[in-house]
Amino acid sequence: MKEKIIVQANRYADSVTLMLVSQRVQQLPGIEAALVGMGSPLNLDVLQTLDFQEEISAGANDLIIALRGRDDDAVQNALDQMEALMRVQGTSSSGQAEERPKSLVQALAKQKGNLALISVPGVYAPREARKALEQNLHVMLFSDNVSLADEVELKKLAHSRELLLMGPDCGTAILNGVPLAFANVVRRGVIGIVAASGTGAQEVSVQIDRMGQGVSQAIGTGGRDLHEAVGGIMMLDGIEALRQDPETKVIVVVSKPAAPAVAAKVLRALSESGKPSVLCVIESKGGIRGNAEVTVARNLLETAQKAVQLAGGAAIPQKSADQAEIYGFASALRPEQKYVRGLFSGGTLCDEAMAILSEKLGLIYSYGPLDPAGQLPDPNKSFQNTVLDLGDDFFTVGRPHPMIDLTLRKQRIIEEAKDPEVAVILLDVVLGYGAHPDPAGELVPVLVEARGKAAGGSGGSVVFVAYVCGTAGDPQDYNKQVKALQEAGVRVFASNVEAAEFTAGILEAAQGGGQR
C-alpha cells in the first residue's frame, strides 16, 4: 500500500469541480482512498477519517491531493489522471487566468453587468452578495449554508435598492428567457412564476411549455423566503415585479408552507395584483382557500394546467393510468414484490411523489418524510415503501448534486433492485442547463444491470418508472433521453404526477392481487 499527500499552495478550485475529480480518482484502478479538495477544516477531518497517516497543514486556498493505492504506479497514474481531470473540469473557456478578474468589482470594470450569479461556499457567499447589491447588481444566490440572519439582511438591502436577491439556495430562475443555473429551455410567454422551490419552478415551467404556453419570467426566492423572519420579502417583491411587467398576464406562485401572517400577505398581494393567478403550496396539508383572483392548485401539474388556461391556452389534461397496463405489470410480479423505492434528484418532485404515493399506499419512509413516523433510521437503507431525495444535504456531503453526478443514484438503483421485496423503482430525470449532459446514457447500463440482479438475482420483473423533466429545447435532447430510457424498458411519463400515480396503481394492484 502506498500513500501520497501533496499540498499545492494557492491553487483554489470550486467544490463542484473538486468533488467530481475526487469521485473519478477514487474509481481508478488500484486506488483505495482519494481526496482532492481545499484545505478546509472539514477536508482535514475527512483525511483523518480516511486514515491518512501523514500530518499536513493547509489553508482554504491550498489544494490537498491525498491518494492511497496498491503501489507507486497506481498512485502515480491517479495523480496524472487527476491533473487531466482538473484541466477538463476546472478550466472553462473563460480565458487566461491572469486576464480574468479576481473580484466582482474588477469584473465590473471590464464589463457591464446587471446580475451576479453566486455559487461560492456559503461562509463567503453573504459578503459577495452584499458587494454585488452595493454595486447595484441583481443577485442569484445559488450557495447554501447561509444563515437566516444573513438572508434577512441581504433581502432587506435588496428590497431597499429595488433589486432581486434570489436565494440563498436558489437553484432555478429564468430571466428574460435565459435559464440560470438549473433551469430548462422553455418558450417565452405570458406566465410569470415566483417560486420558493427550484424543481417546483422547473416542473411548472416544463409543463407550461409542453402545453404550448410560455414563461415571461421565473423568479426564485430560496426555500426560506416565507419563513417568519424573512417575511416573504422576495416573494412579495417578485409578485410586485410581475404585476408591473407588461409581458406577464398570469402570475404563478409556487410556495412552501408559510407562517400564517406571511401566507396572508402573499395571498393579498396576488389578489390585489390585478392579474389572474395560481397558487400552489407544496407540502401543504390543505386548508388554503383561493378566491376570485387566486386559483389554488394541488400539485405542480395542476398549477401548470390552471395557468395555461388562464393564459388562454389549452391545458393538456392528466392522463388517467391505464388499468390494463397496470394489471399487466402487477401480474408479472412475484407475491413478495410489494414496495416502491423512489430515488429522486429534485426535492419538490420527491415531495410531490411522496404525497401522491402516501394517499394510496399509506406511510412512506424517507430521510425527510411527510409523516414523521416515516423517518428512516438509516437513510442508506430503505425500508418498505421508501422515497428519497438524493439531493438532500445528507446525501450531498462531499459529493455533487445528483442532477450533476449520478454515481450515488446508480449505486442505489442496483442495491434496491437486489431487494426481493421491491416491485417498482421510481425515478426523476431532470434535464436542462446545469444538469448532467446525458443522464439517460448514465442510467441505461445500470438499469440493465439492475434488471439482471432484480429480485435477488432470479431475473424477476422489477418495474422502472420515470419522469423526464425536460423540454425539446433543452441541451440534452429530450426525445433522445426518453427514447433511451424506453428502450431500456423504463415506463416514462410526461409528468411527475402521472408517474407517481402509475406507480401507486401497480402497487395497489399487486397488493390486491396478493390478497386474492
Place this chain on the structure above:
Amino acid sequence: MSIRDLFATELAVINLGIPSFYDDLLRQGLPVLQVDWKPPAGGDPEMVAALEKLETVRDKVEAGNREAFRRLSEAHPYLEGIGTARDLIPGLGEHMLLHAGPPISWEHMSGPVRGAVIGAILYEGWAQSAEDAEKMASSGGIAFSPAHEHNAVGPMAGIVSPSMPVFIIHNRTHGNYAYCTLNEGLGKVLRFGAFGADVLERLKWMAEELAPALKKALELSEGIDLKGLMAQMLHMGDEGHNRNKSGTSLFFRIIAPLLLKADLEPQTVRRCLEFIDSNDHFFLNLSMPACKAMLDAAAGVEYSTLVTAMTRNGTDFGLRVAGTGSRWFTAPANYVEGLLFPGFTAQDANPDLGDSAITETCGLGGFAMAAAPAIVQFVGGTASMALEFSHLMYQITYGENAVFTIPALNFRGTATGIDVRQVVELGVLPVINTGIAHREAGVGQVGAGLVRPPMACFEKALSALAETI
C-alpha cells in the same frame, strides 16, 4: 436598475463560483464574465473581519485613497543638485548611519549590511581598522536609522554616512525633498558590503571629483525632470529597477554637454563621463529617490490603504501605508528566486535587501515589467511572463499611472498605488524585480530575480488600518 428595468434589458452576468454556469451562459450567447474567485484573505476570519470593518467606512477609505493617489500622480520630482548628506538630510547626526529597510540593530544585520557599515565607518574615519569599526558598531557607538525615516533611500545596504555626497531631488508640486547617494557601479562596492581599500578610494574620488563636477554641471541646468526621463525609459526597454540602461543613457545625454560647458578640467570631465558610462545602474540612484519623493507626498493621508513604501534591510521586509503614516509593518524578508551568476549557489544568497522596491511601490520595476521584456533573461523567465506580471499587478492597485505607460499594453499606465486591502483579500502579492546580494560582506551581487514581500506585512498593516476605525 429596478427589477422592472432588468426585465427590459439584456442580461449581463458576472459569475462567481461554479464554472459550468459560466459555460452554460456563454453557450447561450450571453455577455458573461467569470470571476477567478478564491476565498477572501485565504479564508482567514481575522483578515476578513478587518476587511469588513474597513467596509463600514468605505466612503472615507475611498476618499483617502483618491487623495493619496492624486498626490502620488501629481508629484513631480526634479534633480536639482548635489550636496553633502550632513548638510541636507534632516536628523542625520554625527556617528549616525542610515540604512535600507525598516529599523534594525547591529546584531540582526545580515553580512552585506554589516560590511557596508564597517566600510562607512572607515570612510568617515571614525575607526582605523575593520576590527575597531566592528567593535564600534556592535557596542552602541553608532546610531542606526532607516534612510526612509530621513527622506532618503539607498539600494542594497543603502548606507548613507554624513560626508557622502547625495543627489537632491525636489518634488516641485508639493515641495518635499528626497536624497540618495551616487551609484558606485557593480562588483566590489559598499552597497554589497565591500570595504576594501579600492572601495574606499572610489568613494573618496566620487566625493572629491565626481560629485563636485556633477554639482557644477547641474547648476547650469534648470533642474532635470526625472519623471519625464522615467516615462521615456519605460518606452526604451527599462523598468526602472533592475534595468536602467536607457535611463542611464538618457541621463548621460543630458549631463555630458553640461559637464563640457561647466568650467572643469577636461580629464575630470572624461573620468566622470567614463564612470557614468561604465555603469548601467547609474540612473537607479535617481529613479529611486524620484519615487521616494512622489510617494512621500502621499504619506499620512487619513484612511488611505495605499502603500507608500516597501523596503528590505536584508533581514526584515518593511511596509508603510499612507493611512498609518510613518509606522512600519515588518516580517522576515524572503529569498529572491531567480538566476545566480556562474560559481554561486542558493546557499550564497542573502535574504531580500535594499530600498529599491520603492520603484515597485511607485508602479515601476516588477509592475512595469511588460515594458522591459529583455529583463526576463536576467531574472529568469519568458517575455510573456513579463506581460503576465504587469497584468496581474492591476488586480492590487488603486489606479493606473498617468505618466508611466507601457507600449506593449497599448500605452496603458502602469499599475500604481498598491492597496493593502486588495493584496490581502485576493492573496496577490506585489512582484519585485531585484538583485541578489551575497550573504557575506563584500562579495557583491551574485544574481537577480523576482521576490514577493511576506504576506504578514500586509496583514499587519490591514489589522492596524482596521484598528484606526
